[in-house]
Amino acid sequence: xxxxxxxxxxxxxxxxxxxxxxxxxxxxxxxxxxxxxxxxxxxxxxxxxxxxxxxxxxxxxxxxxxxxxxxxxxxxxxxxxxxxxxxxxxxxxxxxxxxxxxxxxxxxxxxxxxxxxxxxxxxxxxxxxxxxxxxxxxxxxxxxxxxxxxxxxxxxxxxxxxxxxxxxxxxxxxxxxxxxxxxxxxxxxxxxxxxxxxxxxxxxxxxxxxxxxxxxxxxxxxxxxxxxxxxxxxxxxxxxxxxxxxxxxxxxxxxxxxxxxxxxxxxxxxxxxxxxxxxxxxxxxxxxxxxxxxxxxxxxxxxxxxxxxxx
Numbered sequence: 001x002x003x004x005x006x007x008x009x010x011x012x013x014x015x016x017x018x019x020x021x022x023x024x025x026x027x028x029x030x031x032x033x034x035x036x037x038x039x040x041x042x043x044x045x046x047x048x049x050x051x052x053x054x055x056x057x058x059x060x061x062x063x064x065x066x067x068x069x070x071x072x073x074x075x076x077x078x079x080x081x082x083x084x085x086x087x088x089x090x091x092x093x094x095x096x097x098x099x100x101x102x103x104x105x106x107x108x109x110x111x112x113x114x115x116x117x118x119x120x121x122x123x124x125x126x127x128x129x130x131x132x133x134x135x136x137x138x139x140x141x142x143x144x145x146x147x148x149x150x151x152x153x154x155x156x157x158x159x160x161x162x163x164x165x166x167x168x169x170x171x172x173x174x175x176x177x178x179x180x181x182x183x184x185x186x187x188x189x190x191x192x193x194x195x196x197x198x199x200x201x202x203x204x205x206x207x208x209x210x211x212x213x214x215x216x217x218x219x220x221x222x223x224x225x226x227x228x229x230x231x232x233x234x235x236x237x238x239x240x241x242x243x244x245x246x247x248x249x250x251x252x253x254x255x256x257x258x259x260x261x262x263x264x265x266x267x268x269x270x271x272x273x274x275x276x277x278x279x280x281x282x283x284x285x286x287x288x289x290x291x292x293x294x295x296x297x298x299x300x301x302x303x304x305x306x307x308x309x310x311x
Contacts, residue, residue, distance in 0.1 A: 016106050017114050019096035020069050026061035031299040032165075033057045033172030036188055038302070042253035043309045045176050049129070053175055056125030057168055060137055063118040064144050064164065069101055070111045071148040075215065076102035082214045129175040136174070140167035152216050155223040158201045165196035184250040191243040198236025199271055199294025202229055203278070206287035230279040233290070237275045241267035244301070259308045263301055270297040 033053065037045050044050065069076065076099045100106045119141065126133035143164045150157035166189045173180040173188060205212065205219035206229060212222050221229045244267060248255040274290040 015096060016100045017066075017110075019098070019100050020106060020111060020114060021062040021066040021118075022096075023062065024095045025295060026058065026065055028295050028299055029061050029168060030054065030057050031302040032192060033168040033175075035298055035302045035305060036169040036172040037176045038305055038309055039188075039247060039251050040173050040180055040184060041176050042251065044306070049176060052125055052129060053172065056122055056129060056133075056175075057172070059118045059122035059125060060140070060168065060171075063115055063122050064140060064167075066111060066115045066118065067141060067144050068148055069099055070108065070115055071145050072151065073099075073101045073108060073111070075148075075151055075217070079208075079211045079215050082211055126171060126175075129171075130178070132174040133171040136167050136171040140164050143167075150218070152218055155218045155220050157218070158197055158205075158220055161201045162193040162196045165200070166192040168192075181250065181252070184247070187243055187247045187250045191240055191247055194236040194240040194243065195271070195294065195297065198233045198240060198275065199297065200291060202233050202236075203287040203291040203294070206278075207284055207291065209284075226282045230275075230282065234272070234275050234279055237267075237271040237294075241271055255305075255308065259304060262304050266297065266300045266304065270294060270300060 034057075037049075037053065045053065080099070080102050097103070097105065101108060101111050122137055123134055126137045143160050147157050147160040147164060150160065169188055169192050170185065173185060202220045206221045206226070209219070209221045209226075212219050220232065224232075241264065244263060245260060248260055248263070270293050274286065274293050278286040278290050
């Protein structure tokens, strides 16, 4: 455990809170609701909606990521005691400090207060945008708590993680339209769901597999092995890449073929290439590389579709 002084400069304290919420990752995640909103509208939302949506989405992701560490702090402490998190410098989530509560850098009370403050802001902003968005936010938080509690219970918890990650994009669709098309919502859900499972959840658990085995955690790599996990990753990301293309045809407007082709190439580069490399090598560092590159996938798509919408 760490012997960090109880009283730290405000800047250092803020850094710990941002680490608790995995803010670099959360900032990348803002691209997903942005993309969902543009895909439904065919253009950028009004500036008022953009500003409120960004604040709300940031607060929502900050809440959920911090909630994960708060609920999981005992398991994280146990994993730390088993020598975990020592080989995580290449992990996007370790840009700041990984699991500051487990490392006694922040108290549980401080973490809870941080979560509650951002949750109030996220709920308020979501409710102003659309009460349905507020309901989605509450469900996302509840599912995140369930996901954490299933750590030593079932590897099917990864399905819960997939559902949690869809909440930002789904809420964004309702934020810009009272009743988006059901077909659009279904395809949007599936796209984010399989991207999360294949590009985020399983690779992240793969990188932590050695510690998870000692901890008794039930994750996909621990339960079904690396070979089958790599096939599951490839299959999930192939589905994500294809459903992204379907999503373009479920929007109320036409996206021209060059933009569809560009999005397909983005899927190949950010998802399928690193997934295939991991499948061939089964190396831990390639699991981390897939996680990092897949985290940038929505942002790359947002740039392409954003440029298209202003031309």
